[in-house]
Amino acid sequence: MWEQIRSNKIKSVWLVAGMGALLLGMGYLIGEVFFDSGIAGIILASIIWLIMNLVAFFQGDNVFLSISKAKKLERSDHPRLFNIVEEMKIASGLPKMPDIYIIDDPAPNAFATGRDPNKAAIAVTSGLLQRLNRDELQGVIAHEIGHIKNRDVLLMVISGIMMGAIVLLADLALLYLIFGGARGGRRGPSGGGGQGQMIILIVGIVFIILAPIFARLIYFAMSRRREYLADASSALYTRYPEGLASALEKISSSTKVLSSAKRATAPMYIINPLHKPGIKARDLSSTHPPTSERIRILRSMGNSASFADYDRVFRQVHKGGGGVIPQSTLAGAAGLVEARGESVEEKKPEKIEKLERAREVSDLLEKLNRYTALACNCGAKFRIPPDFKGSSIRCPRCGTINPIPGR
Amino acid sequence: MMIAVYIIIGVVVVLGIIFFGVYNSLVRLRNQVRNSWSQIDVQLKRRHDLIPNLIETVKGYMKHERETLEAVTKARTSAVEASGKGVGQQAKAEGELSGMLTRFFAVAENYPDLKANQNFLALQEELTTTENKISFARQFYNDGVMHLNNKVQMFPSNMVAGMTGFKVGEFFELEAPAEREVPKVSFT
Structure with missing residues (x-):
């Protein structure tokens, strides 16, 4: 049971590393295509990834x-x-x-x-x-x-951020290609290596289209597992x-x-x-x-x-x-792990059981919404909404005037 | 000559690293077993505390079930006495108490007034969950004991365990057959 976590960590590290490689590779190619510098692209990809991480970190789990x-x-x-x-x-x-x-x-x-x-x-x-x-x-x-x-939440957050960064980067690159590409991404004398540039451009575009798909597949495969x-x-x-x-x-x-x-x-x-x-x-x-x-x-x-x-x-x-x-x-984890047998549970009529549970849950929700529960002496129960004005209420069944506690 | 010395030093260092690795994992397992034993203990005490309340609540309703109530009280008393007297003896007493409680709740089914009593229902849920917690804590404890025992008995970690005085742990098995059949008191 405890070895499992360690082994999971190793496997997950590989998958996350794969996604990271995908992200960096994409950054490099985008850099080559748009800025003539792979390093610049890698830096850009890292910055996007870092910002998304910081956002996720400060928003915390509450998000x-x-x-x-x-x-x-x-x-x-x-x-x-x-x-x-x-x-x-x-x-x-x-x-x-x-x-x-x-x-x-x-x-x-x-x-x-x-x-x-x-x-x-x-x-x-x-x-x-x-x-x-x-x-x-x-x-x-x-x-x-x-x-x-199994620390799945951490893993899914980390890989989710990576997937997000890859998708965002790909979207940005495609936008730039469509709208900004006409202005000429590679102005200036780039040495006349036209054919080499073309190959990098094509590889880059294919990669930009494929990378988000791969990232998603890795992410989903991990999630299913x-x-x-x-x-x-x-x-x-x-x-x-x-x-x-x-x-x-x-x-x-x-x-x-x-x-x-x-x-x-x-x-x-x-x-x-x-x-x-x-x-x-x-x-x-x-x-x-x-x-x-x-x-x-x-x-x-x-x-x-x-x-x-x-x-x-x-x-x-x-x-x-x-x-x-x-x-x-x-x-x-070798060893016998026996399951419990069929539980001997008394079967109540399903309908009553359902009704009881539904009532229990609605009580709970009303309590959370600051409804006041009140029981009349005749046995009737009712709930008073928080915006009810007045300090007492008349019981609809027996007519007794009941004071509302706390009003 | 020098090479032989280096080899010997290397072997000694590697053996030392393995030794301490195994030793640390043994300590980790033993601590986990101790910790999970205290978990069981907490829940057993909780059950002991709940039973007087339960008896008090049902006394008025179950006038004709004096024997059952007394049997539950008696089983509780002997379980309280058995605590701290070793895993085996405690498990036996607690197993009997579980069996008694199961019987008690089966009898209580015949009293519809009792089943409408809010206090009783709350106590019942408390006992159900305590019962479940005991069995889950036991499950976790026994898993830990099994891992520890595997390490203590299997080669090569048994050598380290023998040198440093690790002993096999004792499983917590409930004796009463009734407890095995009905591990939980579930009333939905």
């Missing part, structure tokens, strides 16, 4: 949370969610309890953020809390904790792959679209929030692996929950392909 309109929760707001996160914190050996946020959106989804495990946060939508039962929620939270534990790894972590932490499988099933069957999700934040979610039904998900430009496949792998794990088992099933599903878990991890 994800504020883009998604997430609100911070306290323990008293939703004790059960807090308990589940704490359980998974213990199971994963995370050093510190992550902050918990809620997004008021009916589309069920969740994401994790935080560049290091000490400053992590998990956000869930209200739709997720409404739909999932305890085991399923546990699976989802374990998946998110897996992201935190990380999703599998987080799924495997979830199975390992909960010892109950069925929980996550059934959660994924419920989440993916929802037709609601998360309104606050952006392309930049999409890889962070447990299920691609931008995926539209009808488009085949199994393509190279997806941030997430096909959900049906993720479910199939989890379900095929049977009564075992270790990384080795996930890897075995993964190989079966992808015939001939390599595994998803680093070899060194498998070697270190």
Whole structure:
């Protein structure tokens, strides 16, 4: 379990280095084409990359949370969610309890953020809390904790910035070629090496067009791999792959679209929030692996929950392909990891359960929006909006005048 | 002659580096095992603290279940006494307590009034999560013990462990079969 992080780091470093090489290569070629100096281009690329890094660093992790309109929760707001996160914190050996946020959106989804495990946060939508039962929620939270534990957020931020820099540089270069190119990028006597210049120009243009595509492919491939790894972590932490499988099933069957999700934040979610039904998900430009496949792998794990088992099933599903878990991890984590059996949980009628959960979540959201909850002696409960004027309210059921606390 | 000396010095240095590397990883594992044991301990204590509250809350409702309540109280007392007496004995007492609690909640299902009591529901969620935390902390602890034991017993790290006095850790296994079947008390 611990070797995995080290091995992941090495592999990730290679991928990020590849992207960095792509960025520098592009800077060099742009420099050659436009300024007659490769070094100038490399400097330009580095400056753009540095500025984007600084912006990301100072905005911090809060930018994800504020883009998604997430609100911070306290323990008293939703004790059960807090308990589940704490359980998974213990199971994963995370050093510190992550902050918990809620997004008021009916589309069920969740994401994790935080560049290091000490400053992590998990956000869930209200739709997720409404739909999932305890085991399923546990699976989802374990998946998110897996992201935190495997340092996926840091990796995706670093590679996301690189991809952004490459795309930005390519866009700038193309703009310059189209609008500024006519003015003559290479004025002055450049030594008459016309043919050499032409070759560099063509190579440069091809590179400028291709580099962003490659950067995206690397980025998406990395993102998909990380999703599998987080799924495997979830199975390992909960010892109950069925929980996550059934959660994924419920989440993916929802037709609601998360309104606050952006392309930049999409890889962070447990299920691609931008995926539209009808488009085949199994393509190279997806941030997430096909959900049906993720479910199939989890379900095929049977009564075992270790990384080795996930890897075995993964190989079966992808015939001939390599595994998803680093070899060194498998070697270190040999041993029996038994999954929990089918949980013996009393089945209440689904409908009542759903109603209860929906009520719980709406209570929570209203509390966050500073609604005051009031219970009348006759047993009726109502909530008073924060802009309600007056110090008392008449109970609609029995007619008692109730004073509003704090007014 | 000089070359032989250099070779010997080189071998000694390399061996030394390997020795300290292995030693450090053993220390890291042992610390992790100790730390995760304290995690289990925290949760077990929390469970001990919750049970009197629970009994107090349900006493009025479950007048006819004196035996069950007494059995839970007794199991708690012996679990409290067993704490600090070594992993094996403590695990046995806690396993019995878990079994008792499972039985208790099964009985409580027959009291609809109780299930409408907010206080009881909050306590139930607390006990559910404590129960889950115990099993997850145990899981993490046992994983750590397994890694430590592998290192202590397998060649070549067993040589370092033998020289520096590392011992194999003890697994925390709950004895009661009931606990294995129902690792969690889930009431949604």
